Amino acid sequence: xxxxxxxxEATGRWVRFRIExxxxxxxFIEEAARAxxxxxxxxxxxxxxxxxxxxxxxxxxxxxxxFTGIVLALLASYSFTGAVPLYFVGTLVEKTITLELAPVxxxxxxxxxVGANIAAELGTMRVTEQVDAxxxxxxxxxxxxxxxxxxxxxxxxxxIVGVAMIVGLGAGWLASIGFLQLSTDEFLKGARMFYxxxxxxxxxxxxxxxxxxxxxxxxxxxxxxxGGAEGVGNAATAAVVYSAVMILVLDAFWAMTWxxxxx
Amino acid sequence: xxxxxxVYKAFGEKKVLDGFTLDVHEGEAVVIIGYSGAGKSVAIKHxxxxxxxxxxxxxxxxxxxxxxPRKELYELRAHIGYVFQFAAxxxxxxxxxxxxxxxxxxxxxxxxxxxxxVGETLELVDLPDVQQQYPAELSGGMRxxxxxxxxxxxxxxxxxxxxxxxxxxxxxxxVIDELMIRMREKLGVTSVVITHDMRSAYRVGSRIxxxxxxxxxxxxxxxxxxxxxxxIVRQFIEGRATLEDGESHSPTKPGAAIAGGATxxxxxxx
Numbered sequence: 001x002x003x004x005x006x007x008x009e010a011t012g013r014w015v016r017f018r019i020e021x022x023x024x025x026x027x028f029i030e031e032a033a034r035a036x037x038x039x040x041x042x043x044x045x046x047x048x049x050x051x052x053x054x055x056x057x058x059x060x061x062x063x064x065x066x067f068t069g070i071v072l073a074l075l076a077s078y079s080f081t082g083a084v085p086l087y088f089v090g091t092l093v094e095k096t097i098t099l100e101l102a103p104v105x106x107x108x109x110x111x112x113x114v115g116a117n118i119a120a121e122l123g124t125m126r127v128t129e130q131v132d133a134x135x136x137x138x139x140x141x142x143x144x145x146x147x148x149x150x151x152x153x154x155x156x157x158x159x160i161v162g163v164a165m166i167v168g169l170g171a172g173w174l175a176s177i178g179f180l181q182l183s184t185d186e187f188l189k190g191a192r193m194f195y196x197x198x199x200x201x202x203x204x205x206x207x208x209x210x211x212x213x214x215x216x217x218x219x220x221x222x223x224x225x226x227g228g229a230e231g232v233g234n235a236a237t238a239a240v241v242y243s244a245v246m247i248l249v250l251d252a253f254w255a256m257t258w259x260x261x262x263x
Numbered sequence: 264x265x266x267x268x269x270v271y272k273a274f275g276e277k278k279v280l281d282g283f284t285l286d287v288h289e290g291e292a293v294v295i296i297g298y299s300g301a302g303k304s305v306a307i308k309h310x311x312x313x314x315x316x317x318x319x320x321x322x323x324x325x326x327x328x329x330x331x332p333r334k335e336l337y338e339l340r341a342h343i344g345y346v347f348q349f350a351a352x353x354x355x356x357x358x359x360x361x362x363x364x365x366x367x368x369x370x371x372x373x374x375x376x377x378x379x380x381v382g383e384t385l386e387l388v389d390l391p392d393v394q395q396q397y398p399a400e401l402s403g404g405m406r407x408x409x410x411x412x413x414x415x416x417x418x419x420x421x422x423x424x425x426x427x428x429x430x431x432x433x434x435x436x437x438v439i440d441e442l443m444i445r446m447r448e449k450l451g452v453t454s455v456v457i458t459h460d461m462r463s464a465y466r467v468g469s470r471i472x473x474x475x476x477x478x479x480x481x482x483x484x485x486x487x488x489x490x491x492x493x494x495i496v497r498q499f500i501e502g503r504a505t506l507e508d509g510e511s512h513s514p515t516k517p518g519a520a521i522a523g524g525a526t527x528x529x530x531x532x533x
Contacts, residue, residue, distance in 0.1 A: 129351035136311050136345040137365040137413075138337040 028220050032150065035142035045148035053114050053149065053215070054156025058163065060113060061106045065164035068101050069093060069171025077180050086182055090190025093172035098199040099259075102164040104251055107210035110157065111243035115218040118149055119239035122222025123232035131223065146219045150212060157211025158204040165203060202259065209250050214243040264288055265310055265421060265455065270319035271477075272305055279305045280316070281477025287421075292447055292454040294468035296461070296499065301474045303457040304348070307423045310455070311343055312336045323421070341369055344414025344422040344452070348429060350406040352398040358385070358409050359394035365417045384416045385409075387449070388442055404435035408442065415446055422446060424456040428463045440466045461500050465489070473499060 035042065076092040122145060125131050131141050169191065176182040218239045225235035265287040272280040279302040287293045295303050308314040309321045312328050321328045323339060331339060352361050362381045366372055372380065385391055388408040398406055407427055414422055424443060428436035440463050446452055447467075458464055464471055465485050472482035473496050481488065481496050491497060494506045 128349065129347045130353055132313050133347060133351040135313060136340055138340045138368050
Protein backbone atom coordinates (compact mmCIF):
# COMPACT_ATOMS: atom_id res chain seq x y z
CA UNK A 1 0.00 0.00 0.00
CA UNK A 2 2.79 2.36 0.97
CA UNK A 3 4.52 1.64 -2.32
CA UNK A 4 1.37 2.46 -4.28
CA UNK A 5 1.04 5.73 -2.38
CA UNK A 6 4.67 6.55 -3.18
CA UNK A 7 4.07 5.94 -6.88
CA UNK A 8 0.92 8.11 -6.82
CA GLU A 9 2.77 10.87 -4.97
CA ALA A 10 5.69 10.76 -7.39
CA THR A 11 3.32 10.84 -10.37
CA GLY A 12 1.44 13.75 -8.84
CA ARG A 13 4.68 15.68 -8.28
CA TRP A 14 5.78 15.00 -11.84
CA VAL A 15 2.45 16.14 -13.30
CA ARG A 16 2.45 19.25 -11.11
CA PHE A 17 6.01 20.10 -12.15
CA ARG A 18 5.13 19.69 -15.83
CA ILE A 19 2.02 21.87 -15.50
CA GLU A 20 4.02 24.55 -13.67
CA UNK A 21 6.74 24.37 -16.31
CA UNK A 22 4.14 24.76 -19.06
CA UNK A 23 2.70 27.76 -17.22
CA UNK A 24 6.14 29.34 -16.88
CA UNK A 25 6.89 28.74 -20.56
CA UNK A 26 3.52 30.24 -21.53
CA UNK A 27 4.20 33.32 -19.42
CA PHE A 28 7.68 33.61 -20.92
CA ILE A 29 6.27 33.58 -24.46
CA GLU A 30 3.58 36.10 -23.49
CA GLU A 31 6.18 38.48 -21.99
CA ALA A 32 8.45 38.10 -25.02
CA ALA A 33 5.53 38.85 -27.34
CA ARG A 34 4.67 41.94 -25.28
CA ALA A 35 8.30 43.11 -25.51
CA UNK A 36 8.23 43.13 -29.33
CA UNK A 37 6.10 46.31 -29.18
CA UNK A 38 9.08 48.34 -28.00
CA UNK A 39 10.93 48.30 -31.33
CA UNK A 40 13.53 50.84 -30.18
CA UNK A 41 14.60 48.54 -27.34
CA UNK A 42 15.34 45.46 -29.39
CA UNK A 43 15.92 46.35 -33.03
CA UNK A 44 19.47 47.77 -32.68
CA UNK A 45 20.53 44.52 -31.02
CA UNK A 46 18.84 42.38 -33.67
CA UNK A 47 21.39 43.19 -36.38
CA UNK A 48 24.25 42.05 -34.15
CA UNK A 49 22.39 38.83 -33.40
CA UNK A 50 21.66 38.28 -37.10
CA UNK A 51 25.39 38.29 -37.72
CA UNK A 52 26.21 36.12 -34.72
CA UNK A 53 23.43 33.58 -35.15
CA UNK A 54 23.12 33.72 -38.91
CA UNK A 55 26.23 34.72 -40.78
CA UNK A 56 28.56 32.94 -38.35
CA UNK A 57 26.48 29.76 -38.69
CA UNK A 58 26.70 29.74 -42.47
CA UNK A 59 29.85 27.55 -42.72
CA UNK A 60 28.31 24.67 -40.76
CA UNK A 61 25.13 24.89 -42.86
CA UNK A 62 27.14 24.79 -46.08
CA UNK A 63 29.34 21.92 -44.92
CA UNK A 64 26.26 19.83 -44.17
CA UNK A 65 24.73 20.75 -47.53
CA UNK A 66 27.83 19.71 -49.50
CA PHE A 67 28.02 16.24 -47.96
CA THR A 68 24.26 15.74 -48.06
CA GLY A 69 24.16 16.59 -51.77
CA ILE A 70 26.99 14.16 -52.58
CA VAL A 71 25.53 11.32 -50.53
CA LEU A 72 22.01 11.83 -51.92
CA ALA A 73 23.20 11.62 -55.53
CA LEU A 74 25.14 8.42 -54.87
CA LEU A 75 22.35 6.95 -52.78
CA ALA A 76 19.81 7.63 -55.53
CA SER A 77 22.00 6.01 -58.16
CA TYR A 78 22.49 2.96 -55.92
CA SER A 79 18.74 2.66 -55.22
CA PHE A 80 17.65 2.97 -58.84
CA THR A 81 19.79 -0.09 -59.82
CA GLY A 82 19.14 0.52 -63.52
CA ALA A 83 15.36 0.17 -63.20
CA VAL A 84 14.81 3.91 -63.07
CA PRO A 85 16.40 6.33 -65.57
CA LEU A 86 19.49 7.89 -64.03
CA TYR A 87 18.35 11.49 -64.61
CA PHE A 88 15.87 10.91 -61.76
CA VAL A 89 18.90 11.40 -59.55
CA GLY A 90 18.34 15.12 -60.14
CA THR A 91 14.68 14.78 -59.11
CA LEU A 92 15.51 12.98 -55.90
CA VAL A 93 18.30 15.37 -54.95
CA GLU A 94 16.13 18.44 -55.58
CA LYS A 95 13.05 17.14 -53.77
CA THR A 96 14.89 15.71 -50.79
CA ILE A 97 17.22 18.65 -50.31
CA THR A 98 14.61 21.40 -50.57
CA LEU A 99 11.70 19.72 -48.82
CA GLU A 100 13.46 17.89 -46.04
CA LEU A 101 17.18 17.56 -45.62
CA ALA A 102 18.35 21.14 -45.97
CA PRO A 103 15.88 22.48 -43.38
CA VAL A 104 16.01 19.54 -40.97
CA UNK A 105 19.73 18.73 -41.00
CA UNK A 106 20.70 22.39 -40.91
CA UNK A 107 18.11 22.97 -38.20
CA UNK A 108 19.51 20.14 -36.08
CA UNK A 109 23.06 21.38 -36.51
CA UNK A 110 22.02 24.91 -35.60
CA UNK A 111 20.06 23.61 -32.61
CA UNK A 112 23.45 22.55 -31.29
CA UNK A 113 25.36 25.62 -32.32
CA VAL A 114 22.81 28.39 -31.81
CA GLY A 115 20.60 26.84 -29.12
CA ALA A 116 23.51 25.87 -26.87
CA ASN A 117 25.25 29.18 -27.49
CA ILE A 118 22.22 31.22 -26.49
CA ALA A 119 21.44 29.08 -23.44
CA ALA A 120 25.06 29.20 -22.24
CA GLU A 121 25.38 32.93 -22.80
CA LEU A 122 22.10 33.90 -21.14
CA GLY A 123 22.60 31.25 -18.45
CA THR A 124 25.97 32.77 -17.55
CA MET A 125 24.39 36.21 -17.52
CA ARG A 126 21.67 34.90 -15.23
CA VAL A 127 23.95 33.19 -12.68
CA THR A 128 26.40 36.11 -12.58
CA GLU A 129 23.51 38.52 -11.96
CA GLN A 130 24.05 40.36 -15.25
CA VAL A 131 20.36 39.90 -16.08
CA ASP A 132 19.44 41.47 -12.72
CA ALA A 133 21.93 44.25 -13.46
CA UNK A 134 20.15 44.92 -16.76
CA UNK A 135 16.87 45.21 -14.92
CA UNK A 136 18.27 47.63 -12.37
CA UNK A 137 19.46 49.80 -15.27
CA UNK A 138 15.84 49.88 -16.47
CA UNK A 139 16.35 47.45 -19.38
CA UNK A 140 13.66 44.90 -20.05
CA UNK A 141 15.54 41.56 -20.46
CA UNK A 142 12.83 40.29 -22.79
CA UNK A 143 13.26 43.25 -25.12
CA UNK A 144 17.02 43.44 -24.80
CA UNK A 145 17.98 39.75 -24.77
CA UNK A 146 15.12 37.56 -26.00
CA UNK A 147 13.39 39.39 -28.84
CA UNK A 148 16.55 40.23 -30.87
CA UNK A 149 17.69 36.60 -30.73
CA UNK A 150 14.31 35.14 -31.67
CA UNK A 151 13.89 37.69 -34.44
CA UNK A 152 17.40 36.99 -35.77
CA UNK A 153 16.87 33.22 -35.60
CA UNK A 154 13.52 33.34 -37.37
CA UNK A 155 14.95 35.51 -40.13
CA UNK A 156 18.38 33.95 -40.54
CA UNK A 157 17.55 30.22 -40.42
CA UNK A 158 15.64 30.39 -43.75
CA UNK A 159 18.52 32.35 -45.24
CA ILE A 160 21.07 29.72 -44.23
CA VAL A 161 18.74 26.94 -45.38
CA GLY A 162 18.17 28.73 -48.71
CA VAL A 163 21.91 28.87 -49.32
CA ALA A 164 22.20 25.25 -48.13
CA MET A 165 19.58 24.22 -50.72
CA ILE A 166 21.59 25.80 -53.54
CA VAL A 167 24.89 24.38 -52.31
CA GLY A 168 23.35 20.94 -51.71
CA LEU A 169 21.95 20.86 -55.24
CA GLY A 170 25.31 22.01 -56.57
CA ALA A 171 27.12 19.28 -54.67
CA GLY A 172 24.61 16.69 -55.93
CA TRP A 173 25.14 17.89 -59.49
CA LEU A 174 28.96 17.73 -59.16
CA ALA A 175 28.75 14.25 -57.63
CA SER A 176 26.44 13.15 -60.49
CA ILE A 177 28.76 14.30 -63.23
CA GLY A 178 31.87 13.20 -61.35
CA PHE A 179 30.87 9.77 -60.10
CA LEU A 180 27.78 8.76 -62.08
CA GLN A 181 28.79 10.00 -65.53
CA LEU A 182 25.50 11.90 -65.68
CA SER A 183 25.54 14.98 -67.92
CA THR A 184 24.57 18.42 -66.63
CA ASP A 185 21.56 18.42 -68.98
CA GLU A 186 20.35 15.08 -67.66
CA PHE A 187 20.74 16.17 -64.04
CA LEU A 188 18.85 19.42 -64.72
CA LYS A 189 16.16 17.55 -66.65
CA GLY A 190 15.51 15.38 -63.59
CA ALA A 191 15.72 18.29 -61.17
CA ARG A 192 13.22 20.38 -63.17
CA MET A 193 10.84 17.55 -63.89
CA PHE A 194 8.92 17.70 -60.59
CA TYR A 195 10.18 21.01 -59.26
CA UNK A 196 7.59 23.49 -57.98
CA UNK A 197 8.14 26.77 -56.17
CA UNK A 198 6.24 25.22 -53.30
CA UNK A 199 9.23 22.96 -52.57
CA UNK A 200 11.39 25.95 -51.70
CA UNK A 201 8.59 27.83 -49.97
CA UNK A 202 7.82 24.81 -47.79
CA UNK A 203 11.48 24.31 -46.86
CA UNK A 204 12.01 27.97 -46.01
CA UNK A 205 8.86 28.33 -43.90
CA UNK A 206 9.86 25.17 -42.05
CA UNK A 207 13.32 26.64 -41.48
CA UNK A 208 11.81 29.86 -40.10
CA UNK A 209 9.73 27.86 -37.63
CA UNK A 210 12.85 25.92 -36.58
CA UNK A 211 14.75 29.19 -36.08
CA UNK A 212 11.93 30.57 -33.96
CA UNK A 213 11.76 27.43 -31.82
CA UNK A 214 15.52 26.97 -31.35
CA UNK A 215 16.15 30.57 -30.30
CA UNK A 216 13.09 30.75 -28.06
CA UNK A 217 14.04 27.51 -26.29
CA UNK A 218 17.66 28.67 -25.95
CA UNK A 219 16.53 31.94 -24.35
CA UNK A 220 14.05 30.22 -22.05
CA UNK A 221 16.50 27.61 -20.82
CA UNK A 222 19.30 30.15 -20.46
CA UNK A 223 17.27 32.60 -18.42
CA UNK A 224 16.02 29.75 -16.22
CA UNK A 225 19.58 28.61 -15.42
CA UNK A 226 20.40 28.35 -11.73
CA GLY A 227 23.37 27.35 -9.63
CA GLY A 228 26.61 28.30 -11.34
CA ALA A 229 28.58 26.41 -13.96
CA GLU A 230 26.61 23.19 -13.56
CA GLY A 231 23.34 25.06 -14.03
CA VAL A 232 24.64 26.73 -17.17
CA GLY A 233 25.80 23.36 -18.53
CA ASN A 234 22.43 21.82 -17.80
CA ALA A 235 20.67 24.73 -19.50
CA ALA A 236 22.79 24.36 -22.64
CA THR A 237 22.19 20.60 -22.77
CA ALA A 238 18.46 21.00 -22.22
CA ALA A 239 18.29 23.69 -24.91
CA VAL A 240 19.88 21.37 -27.49
CA VAL A 241 17.73 18.37 -26.56
CA TYR A 242 14.44 20.30 -26.49
CA SER A 243 15.33 22.14 -29.70
CA ALA A 244 16.14 18.91 -31.54
CA VAL A 245 12.90 17.31 -30.38
CA MET A 246 10.94 20.45 -31.31
CA ILE A 247 12.47 20.43 -34.80
CA LEU A 248 11.29 16.87 -35.38
CA VAL A 249 7.83 17.69 -33.97
CA LEU A 250 7.53 20.77 -36.19
CA ASP A 251 8.77 18.78 -39.16
CA ALA A 252 5.96 16.28 -38.65
CA PHE A 253 3.49 19.09 -37.97
CA TRP A 254 4.22 20.83 -41.28
CA ALA A 255 4.11 17.53 -43.16
CA MET A 256 0.71 16.69 -41.71
CA THR A 257 -0.85 20.13 -42.01
CA TRP A 258 0.67 21.55 -45.19
CA UNK A 259 2.30 18.85 -47.26
CA UNK A 260 -0.28 16.14 -46.74
CA UNK A 261 -3.05 16.25 -49.32
CA UNK A 262 -1.09 18.27 -51.88
CA UNK A 263 -0.27 16.55 -55.10
CA UNK B 264 12.71 57.32 1.82
CA UNK B 265 12.92 53.56 1.56
CA UNK B 266 10.58 51.60 3.78
CA UNK B 267 10.16 47.88 4.33
CA UNK B 268 7.00 47.20 6.32
CA UNK B 269 6.35 43.73 7.71
CA VAL B 270 7.85 41.96 4.70
CA TYR B 271 7.62 38.19 4.41
CA LYS B 272 9.46 36.17 1.79
CA ALA B 273 10.00 32.43 1.56
CA PHE B 274 11.61 30.24 -1.11
CA GLY B 275 9.71 26.98 -0.91
CA GLU B 276 9.85 25.90 2.72
CA LYS B 277 12.65 28.31 3.58
CA LYS B 278 11.51 31.49 5.28
CA VAL B 279 14.00 34.21 4.46
CA LEU B 280 12.22 37.37 5.53
CA ASP B 281 9.81 36.99 8.41
CA GLY B 282 8.26 40.35 9.22
CA PHE B 283 11.18 42.53 8.13
CA THR B 284 10.60 46.22 8.91
CA LEU B 285 13.10 49.03 8.37
CA ASP B 286 13.12 52.69 7.31
CA VAL B 287 15.94 54.43 5.48
CA HIS B 288 15.73 58.22 5.58
CA GLU B 289 17.12 60.56 2.98
CA GLY B 290 20.82 61.29 3.26
CA GLU B 291 21.41 58.28 5.52
CA ALA B 292 23.75 55.37 5.01
CA VAL B 293 22.08 52.41 6.64
CA VAL B 294 24.17 49.28 6.93
CA ILE B 295 22.36 45.96 7.15
CA ILE B 296 24.47 43.32 8.88
CA GLY B 297 23.69 39.69 9.46
CA TYR B 298 24.91 36.15 8.99
CA SER B 299 25.46 34.70 5.54
CA GLY B 300 22.09 33.47 4.37
CA ALA B 301 20.15 35.76 6.70
CA GLY B 302 18.30 37.39 3.78
CA LYS B 303 20.12 40.71 3.46
CA SER B 304 20.43 40.57 -0.34
CA VAL B 305 16.85 39.32 -0.59
CA ALA B 306 15.73 42.38 1.37
CA ILE B 307 17.37 44.92 -0.96
CA LYS B 308 16.33 43.08 -4.11
CA HIS B 309 12.76 43.88 -3.12
CA UNK B 310 13.56 47.60 -3.30
CA UNK B 311 14.19 47.48 -7.06
CA UNK B 312 11.47 44.94 -7.73
CA UNK B 313 13.82 42.06 -8.55
CA UNK B 314 11.84 40.08 -6.00
CA UNK B 315 8.24 40.36 -4.92
CA UNK B 316 7.29 39.82 -1.28
CA UNK B 317 4.90 37.11 -0.23
CA UNK B 318 3.38 39.67 2.14
CA UNK B 319 4.13 43.21 3.29
CA UNK B 320 4.98 46.46 1.56
CA UNK B 321 8.16 48.03 0.24
CA UNK B 322 7.91 51.74 -0.43
CA UNK B 323 10.35 54.03 -2.18
CA UNK B 324 9.34 57.69 -2.06
CA UNK B 325 5.85 56.58 -1.03
CA UNK B 326 5.50 54.33 -4.08
CA UNK B 327 4.59 50.74 -3.30
CA UNK B 328 7.20 48.89 -5.36
CA UNK B 329 5.48 45.47 -5.74
CA UNK B 330 2.31 47.02 -7.13
CA UNK B 331 3.96 49.42 -9.56
CA PRO B 332 3.15 48.90 -13.24
CA ARG B 333 6.18 47.86 -15.29
CA LYS B 334 6.72 51.30 -16.84
CA GLU B 335 6.68 53.06 -13.48
CA LEU B 336 8.94 50.42 -12.00
CA TYR B 337 11.54 51.09 -14.71
CA GLU B 338 11.21 54.83 -14.05
CA LEU B 339 11.79 54.20 -10.35
CA ARG B 340 14.81 52.01 -11.08
CA ALA B 341 16.42 54.91 -12.91
CA HIS B 342 16.68 56.65 -9.51
CA ILE B 343 18.20 53.67 -7.71
CA GLY B 344 21.75 52.47 -8.28
CA TYR B 345 22.49 48.86 -7.43
CA VAL B 346 26.02 47.61 -6.79
CA PHE B 347 26.13 43.84 -7.07
CA GLN B 348 28.21 41.58 -4.85
CA PHE B 349 30.41 40.41 -7.72
CA ALA B 350 29.89 43.62 -9.71
CA ALA B 351 27.80 41.84 -12.42
CA UNK B 352 29.53 43.76 -15.19
CA UNK B 353 28.52 42.91 -18.75
CA UNK B 354 31.56 40.91 -19.77
CA UNK B 355 31.07 41.32 -23.51
CA UNK B 356 31.27 45.12 -23.22
CA UNK B 357 34.09 47.51 -22.47
CA UNK B 358 34.16 49.27 -19.12
CA UNK B 359 33.11 52.48 -20.84
CA UNK B 360 30.06 50.81 -22.37
CA UNK B 361 29.20 49.19 -19.03
CA UNK B 362 29.11 52.55 -17.33
CA UNK B 363 27.21 54.13 -20.23
CA UNK B 364 24.47 51.46 -20.33
CA UNK B 365 22.03 53.18 -18.00
CA UNK B 366 22.65 56.59 -19.58
CA UNK B 367 21.95 55.26 -23.07
CA UNK B 368 18.74 53.66 -21.88
CA UNK B 369 17.58 56.87 -20.31
CA UNK B 370 18.18 58.67 -23.62
CA UNK B 371 18.52 62.16 -22.16
CA UNK B 372 22.15 62.77 -23.12
CA UNK B 373 23.93 62.88 -26.48
CA UNK B 374 26.77 60.42 -27.14
CA UNK B 375 29.39 63.12 -26.44
CA UNK B 376 27.67 64.02 -23.16
CA UNK B 377 27.52 60.33 -22.24
CA UNK B 378 31.23 59.97 -22.97
CA UNK B 379 31.93 62.96 -20.75
CA UNK B 380 29.76 61.59 -17.93
CA VAL B 381 31.42 58.18 -18.18
CA GLY B 382 34.86 59.79 -17.94
CA GLU B 383 33.82 61.88 -14.92
CA THR B 384 32.27 58.92 -13.17
CA LEU B 385 35.27 56.68 -13.71
CA GLU B 386 37.48 59.44 -12.33
CA LEU B 387 35.23 59.62 -9.31
CA VAL B 388 36.09 55.98 -8.57
CA ASP B 389 39.78 56.56 -9.36
CA LEU B 390 39.76 54.54 -12.58
CA PRO B 391 40.32 57.13 -15.30
CA ASP B 392 42.19 54.90 -17.76
CA VAL B 393 40.14 51.71 -18.06
CA GLN B 394 37.37 52.76 -20.47
CA GLN B 395 38.58 50.59 -23.33
CA GLN B 396 39.35 47.53 -21.19
CA TYR B 397 37.05 44.57 -20.60
CA PRO B 398 35.89 43.40 -17.15
CA ALA B 399 38.03 40.23 -17.38
CA GLU B 400 41.15 42.42 -17.58
CA LEU B 401 40.48 44.08 -14.20
CA SER B 402 41.12 42.94 -10.64
CA GLY B 403 38.23 42.16 -8.27
CA GLY B 404 38.58 45.50 -6.50
CA MET B 405 38.65 47.41 -9.78
CA ARG B 406 35.57 45.55 -11.01
CA UNK B 407 33.71 46.53 -7.84
CA UNK B 408 34.71 50.14 -8.39
CA UNK B 409 33.40 49.95 -11.95
CA UNK B 410 30.19 48.48 -10.51
CA UNK B 411 29.92 51.53 -8.28
CA UNK B 412 30.65 53.82 -11.23
CA UNK B 413 27.92 52.15 -13.29
CA UNK B 414 25.46 52.64 -10.41
CA UNK B 415 26.31 56.31 -9.85
CA UNK B 416 26.59 57.31 -13.52
CA UNK B 417 22.85 57.99 -13.56
CA UNK B 418 23.27 60.23 -10.50
CA UNK B 419 20.71 58.20 -8.56
CA UNK B 420 18.95 59.29 -5.42
CA UNK B 421 19.59 55.94 -3.73
CA UNK B 422 22.39 53.39 -3.98
CA UNK B 423 22.09 49.83 -2.76
CA UNK B 424 25.42 48.10 -2.12
CA UNK B 425 25.32 44.32 -1.90
CA UNK B 426 28.41 43.21 0.04
CA UNK B 427 30.74 45.64 -1.69
CA UNK B 428 33.86 44.58 0.23
CA UNK B 429 33.36 40.82 0.36
CA UNK B 430 36.39 38.93 -0.92
CA UNK B 431 38.66 41.95 -1.02
CA UNK B 432 41.89 42.51 0.89
CA UNK B 433 41.72 45.00 3.81
CA UNK B 434 43.35 47.84 1.88
CA UNK B 435 41.06 47.48 -1.15
CA UNK B 436 38.10 47.19 1.25
CA UNK B 437 39.12 50.48 2.82
CA VAL B 438 39.30 52.06 -0.66
CA ILE B 439 35.75 50.87 -1.41
CA ASP B 440 34.57 52.18 1.96
CA GLU B 441 36.10 55.56 1.16
CA LEU B 442 34.35 55.51 -2.19
CA MET B 443 30.97 54.83 -0.59
CA ILE B 444 31.54 57.71 1.82
CA ARG B 445 32.63 59.95 -1.07
CA MET B 446 29.49 59.09 -3.07
CA ARG B 447 27.34 60.09 -0.13
CA GLU B 448 29.20 63.29 0.56
CA LYS B 449 29.76 64.44 -3.02
CA LEU B 450 26.55 63.26 -4.65
CA GLY B 451 24.30 63.32 -1.60
CA VAL B 452 22.94 59.84 -2.24
CA THR B 453 21.08 57.81 0.32
CA SER B 454 22.74 54.41 0.74
CA VAL B 455 21.84 50.97 1.93
CA VAL B 456 24.92 48.82 2.44
CA ILE B 457 24.85 45.11 3.05
CA THR B 458 27.90 43.66 4.71
CA HIS B 459 29.19 41.35 7.38
CA ASP B 460 32.45 43.24 7.55
CA MET B 461 32.05 45.17 10.82
CA ARG B 462 35.00 47.47 10.17
CA SER B 463 33.32 48.56 6.95
CA ALA B 464 29.95 48.89 8.71
CA TYR B 465 31.37 51.21 11.38
CA ARG B 466 33.18 53.27 8.77
CA VAL B 467 30.35 53.92 6.30
CA GLY B 468 27.16 53.56 8.34
CA SER B 469 25.16 56.33 9.91
CA ARG B 470 22.89 53.62 11.29
CA ILE B 471 23.28 49.86 11.48
CA UNK B 472 20.50 47.27 11.43
CA UNK B 473 21.08 43.63 12.26
CA UNK B 474 18.95 41.17 10.34
CA UNK B 475 18.39 37.97 12.23
CA UNK B 476 15.89 35.16 11.64
CA UNK B 477 14.15 37.18 8.95
CA UNK B 478 13.59 40.38 10.91
CA UNK B 479 15.51 43.31 12.35
CA UNK B 480 17.04 42.25 15.63
CA UNK B 481 18.37 45.70 16.51
CA UNK B 482 18.77 49.00 14.70
CA UNK B 483 20.70 52.00 15.94
CA UNK B 484 23.61 54.33 15.45
CA UNK B 485 27.11 52.92 15.21
CA UNK B 486 27.67 53.72 18.87
CA UNK B 487 24.38 52.10 19.93
CA UNK B 488 25.28 48.91 18.08
CA UNK B 489 28.80 48.91 19.50
CA UNK B 490 27.33 49.18 23.00
CA UNK B 491 24.51 46.71 22.39
CA UNK B 492 23.60 44.37 25.25
CA UNK B 493 21.88 41.91 22.94
CA UNK B 494 23.92 38.67 23.04
CA ILE B 495 23.19 37.81 19.41
CA VAL B 496 24.28 41.26 18.24
CA ARG B 497 27.36 41.15 20.47
CA GLN B 498 28.34 37.72 19.19
CA PHE B 499 28.08 38.97 15.60
CA ILE B 500 29.91 42.27 15.98
CA GLU B 501 32.66 40.66 18.01
CA GLY B 502 32.92 37.72 15.60
CA ARG B 503 32.72 35.01 18.28
CA ALA B 504 31.76 31.38 17.62
CA THR B 505 29.68 31.21 20.81
CA LEU B 506 27.37 33.46 22.80
CA GLU B 507 28.82 35.30 25.82
CA ASP B 508 27.70 32.52 28.18
CA GLY B 509 29.64 30.03 26.08
CA GLU B 510 26.51 28.46 24.60
CA SER B 511 27.03 27.39 21.02
CA HIS B 512 24.78 29.10 18.55
CA SER B 513 23.80 28.26 15.04
CA PRO B 514 23.55 31.32 12.83
CA THR B 515 21.97 29.56 9.88
CA LYS B 516 18.30 30.16 10.62
CA PRO B 517 15.91 31.02 9.00
CA GLY B 518 17.43 29.56 5.86
CA ALA B 519 20.21 29.80 3.37
CA ALA B 520 19.94 32.84 1.17
CA ILE B 521 18.84 32.49 -2.40
CA ALA B 522 20.10 35.91 -3.23
CA GLY B 523 21.33 35.13 -6.70
CA GLY B 524 18.41 32.88 -7.41
CA ALA B 525 14.89 33.36 -8.64
CA THR B 526 13.77 36.87 -9.30
CA UNK B 527 10.22 37.90 -9.69
CA UNK B 528 9.75 40.33 -12.53
CA UNK B 529 11.52 39.44 -15.69
CA UNK B 530 13.70 37.03 -13.74
CA UNK B 531 11.26 35.02 -11.66
CA UNK B 532 8.98 34.07 -14.45
CA UNK B 533 11.67 32.94 -16.84
